[in-house]
Amino acid sequence: MKIPKKFEMLVCNGLVDEVVSQLMSGKEAEVYVVRSLGELRCAKVYKDSDHRSFSSQARYQEGRKVKNSRQARAMGKNSKFGRKELEGAWQNAEVDALQRLAAAGVRVPQIFSYAGGILLMELVTDGNGNNAPRLNDVTLTAAQALEYHRSLISQIVLMLCAGLVHGDLSEYNVLVGSDGLVIIDLPQAVNAAGNNNAASMLLRDVSNVTAYFGRFAPELIGTDYGREIWKHYASGKLSPETRLTGRFEQSSVPADVRGVMRDVESARRWHELTIGNAQKER
Numbered sequence: 035m036k037i038p039k040k041f042e043m044l045v046c047n048g049l050v051d052e053v054v055s056q057l058m059s060g061k062e063a064e065v066y067v068v069r070s071l072g073e074l075r076c077a078k079v080y081k082d083s084d085h086r087s088f089s090s091q092a093r094y095q096e097g098r099k100v101k102n103s104r105q106a107r108a109m110g111k112n113s114k115f116g117r118k119e120l121e122g123a124w125q126n127a128e129v130d131a132l133q134r135l136a137a138a139g140v141r142v143p144q145i146f147s148y149a150g151g152i153l154l155m156e157l158v159t160d161g162n163g164n165n166a167p168r169l170n171d172v173t174l175t176a177a178q179a180l181e182y183h184r185s186l187i188s189q190i191v192l193m194l195c196a197g198l199v200h201g202d203l204s205e206y207n208v209l210v211g212s213d214g215l216v217i218i219d220l221p222q223a224v225n226a227a228g229n230n231n232a233a234s235m236l237l238r239d240v241s242n243v244t245a246y247f248g249r250f251a252p253e254l255i256g257t258d259y260g261r262e263i264w265k266h267y268a269s270g271k272l273s274p275e276t277r278l279t280g281r282f283e284q285s286s287v288p289a290d291v292r293g294v295m296r297d298v299e300s301a302r303r304w305h306e307l308t309i310g311n312a313q314k315e316r
Contacts, residue, residue, distance in 0.1 A: 040079055043150045067157060075146060078153040080125050128221040131198055138196035140189055141216050158211045170205040179250035185215055186243050187259050192274055194267050198223050199232050203239035205246040233264050258282040
């Protein structure tokens with residue numbers, strides 16, 4: 035295959051020897067099989083972000099750190115410079131997430147390099163050495179569905195323990211590799227502690243995978259791992275060793291709204307008193 039112009043920098047730097055074939059083309063990126071340093075690898079080439087609106091990305095960007103205030107202002111104004119910075123932040127978020135999750139033991143593709151808008155990664159293969167299929171392209175037995183569901187729930191827990199929520203997890207971004215399931219496509223991964231949408235995104239991720247595996251193992255449909263996982267996380271009790279049941283019971287104890295309001299009012303008065311005393315001392 036003729037080497038596309040976008041690969042010139044990687045070829046010049048000796049990172050890519052040959053572009054073997056195009057693996058897929060999506061709205062956000064094109065993926066190629068390349069030969070790099072004598073090995074077959076995967077190259078994800080990000081497309082321009084014209085098809086994505088800033089408002090749709092804002093839900094995912096919340097809680098992410100930016101380099102400086104100038105960058106943040108430009109991103110907020112949606113200027114040409116801001117859109118460029120936003121796209122760079124979007125791509126860097128995937129690189130950061132992949133590195134962070136790999137360190138936490140989550141099965142994601144290994145990163146080799148990232149330059150010029152191209153992410154060079156491990157080529158995930160199946161047991162026969164062929165490109166690994168996506169989960170949605172595989173027909174499962176009930177036993178396989180239960181095993182894969184259990185494995186993916188464990189991976190979701192590991193991700194959350196590392197402080198991240200995938201944000202768009204489904205059968206379309208999970209590969210069936212020779213050593214099990216591999217999670218891909220993470221530019222929208224969100225900071226679990228810093229994003230107000232993290233809980234709803236986690237619930238959606240779990241719901242998506244449960245609905246898919248439920249086609250093959252209907253007993254999974256009635257489970258509620260999402261709310262159970264988030265409850266453990268919100269209470270600070272979630273760990274990779276947490277035993278999950280798939281059941282969730284909503285507390286029947288009514289919220290003490292009046293008590294909360296009293297505490298808020300007490301804190302306000304204490305704050306005003308403290309400021310008043312400080313001013314008198316001056």
